[in-house]
Amino acid sequence: MSIRVGILGATGAVGQRLVELLAPHPQFEVAVLTASESSAGHPYREAATWRLDAPIPDGIAAQTVVETDPSALPEDVSLLFSALPSDVGAQVEPAFCEAGYVVSSNASNERMATDVPLVIPELNADHLELLEVQRAERGWDGALVKNPNCSTITFVPTLAPLTDYGLERVHVATLQAVSGAGYDGVTSMEILDNAVPHIGGEAEKLETESRKLLGSIDGDRISHHDVTVSASVNRIPTLDGHLENVWVETAESISPDIVADAMTTYPGIDLPTAPDPFIEVLADPDRPQPRLDRRRGDGMAISVGGLDSTTTGGIQYNCLAHNTIRGAAGASVLNGELLVERGYV
Numbered sequence: 001m002s003i004r005v006g007i008l009g010a011t012g013a014v015g016q017r018l019v020e021l022l023a024p025h026p027q028f029e030v031a032v033l034t035a036s037e038s039s040a041g042h043p044y045r046e047a048a049t050w051r052l053d054a055p056i057p058d059g060i061a062a063q064t065v066v067e068t069d070p071s072a073l074p075e076d077v078s079l080l081f082s083a084l085p086s087d088v089g090a091q092v093e094p095a096f097c098e099a100g101y102v103v104s105s106n107a108s109n110e111r112m113a114t115d116v117p118l119v120i121p122e123l124n125a126d127h128l129e130l131l132e133v134q135r136a137e138r139g140w141d142g143a144l145v146k147n148p149n150c151s152t153i154t155f156v157p158t159l160a161p162l163t164d165y166g167l168e169r170v171h172v173a174t175l176q177a178v179s180g181a182g183y184d185g186v187t188s189m190e191i192l193d194n195a196v197p198h199i200g201g202e203a204e205k206l207e208t209e210s211r212k213l214l215g216s217i218d219g220d221r222i223s224h225h226d227v228t229v230s231a232s233v234n235r236i237p238t239l240d241g242h243l244e245n246v247w248v249e250t251a252e253s254i255s256p257d258i259v260a261d262a263m264t265t266y267p268g269i270d271l272p273t274a275p276d277p278f279i280e281v282l283a284d285p286d287r288p289q290p291r292l293d294r295r296r297g298d299g300m301a302i303s304v305g306g307l308d309s310t311t312t313g314g315i316q317y318n319c320l321a322h323n324t325i326r327g328a329a330g331a332s333v334l335n336g337e338l339l340v341e342r343g344y345v
């Protein structure tokens with residue numbers, strides 16, 4: 001029997017990706033779509049300016065959008081996917097959790113809260129144990145789970161296979177697609193024939209979220225990994241797919257072959273939206289590229305290439321993920337599947 005789910009912020013860029021992924025989903029049925037007051041009461045096809053390159057899925061276009069308020073939801077919905085702006089998420093997500101809903105959220109609010117699991121299922125599914133603490137501390141029947149920032153989720157999976165070698169220092173430089181800023185985020189006059197070497201608040205997210213994701217459960221908290229991460233972020237004129245250059249230093253000396261093997265054999269997870277393989281290591285030195293590789297694993301795989309030794313004894317490589325699928329909507333869906341599999345829904 002399918003689980004009836006809702007999408008908070010269903011009309012936005014990430015909300016539309018959620019609609020695209022959830023409409024044909026084998027476990028979930030989209031029962032309710034929410035947005036702001038101005039969209040509420042309108043059919044989805046009118047409320048959303050649909051911008052994806054496939055039509056609005058059948059059965060969604062005619063659904064009436066409702067307000068983002070727990071009282072507007074049908075009673076038989078238990079799992080919600082949130083694609084709200086973070087300031088709105090901060091205001092309303094706790095009310096849904098208090099009302100008993102389990103919320104798988106892409107918004108950045110509370111990602112670093114000590115009782116909120118920040119999850120990439122292939123890496124740290126065990127961090128869901130924090131939900132017991134969260135429910136006890138906040139008195140919620142529901143729960144709040146977050147996925148990381150889209151640039152964080154692109155490179156942290158490539159570090160997980162290297163933790164066995166004593167991960168010490170990481171430098172990462174991003175080349176981020178314009179879709180990450182949302183439809184109205186950067187104008188064509190700003191970004192065409194250009195690159196912008198600044199994205200507000202982004203570098204700090206890479207530096208802090210990575211250490212929480214790679215951390216381990218320690219009693220009722222996460223003990224963050226002690227790797228130091230230093231990030232530099234850039235916006236470039238690609239549409240989708242964040243490409244990142246990574247330099248890694250480990251305590252134990254490792255060769256590109258060891259790294260390729262560790263990444264290739266790093267296990268995925270058996271969930272409907274999970275890619276297989278999870279990490280694809282490409283041999284051609286000019287890969288991965290956003291246009292050619294962002295759809296690997298239906299947009300859920302992490303691609304790696306250009307593996308080489310550095311002149312300072314470390315390893316360097318490039319990695320890529322689809323920012324609005326693996327980096328946003330797909331990440332939330334995968335977390336939702338994990339929450340169901342682990343019995344939280």
Ligand SMILES: NC(=O)C1=CN([C@@H]2O[C@H](COP(=O)(O)OP(=O)(O)OC[C@H]3O[C@@H](n4cnc5c(N)ncnc54)[C@H](OP(=O)(O)O)[C@@H]3O)[C@@H](O)[C@H]2O)C=CC1
Nearest residue numbers: 009010011012013014035036039068085086107179180182
């Ligand atoms: N764009 C991207 O690629 C990525 C975005 N993110 C994050 O995902 C979230 C959503 O981003 P994005 O889809 O680009 O944002 P959009 O602005 O495109 O969409 C925002 C959604 O939230 C709704 N909304 C806005 N204000 C309110 C309100 N006061 N009450 C209720 N609903 C409201 C909007 O409804 P309405 O249409 O009625 O205004 C819309 O459905 C953000 O937290 C963003 O930082 C993360 C990774 C990538």
Ligand SMILES: N[C@@H](CC(=O)OP(=O)(O)O)C(=O)O
Nearest residue numbers: 106108149150176180181199
């Ligand atoms: N800042 C990211 C997208 C984003 O919205 O990130 P976050 O989920 O951390 O707010 C980008 O520009 O590509």
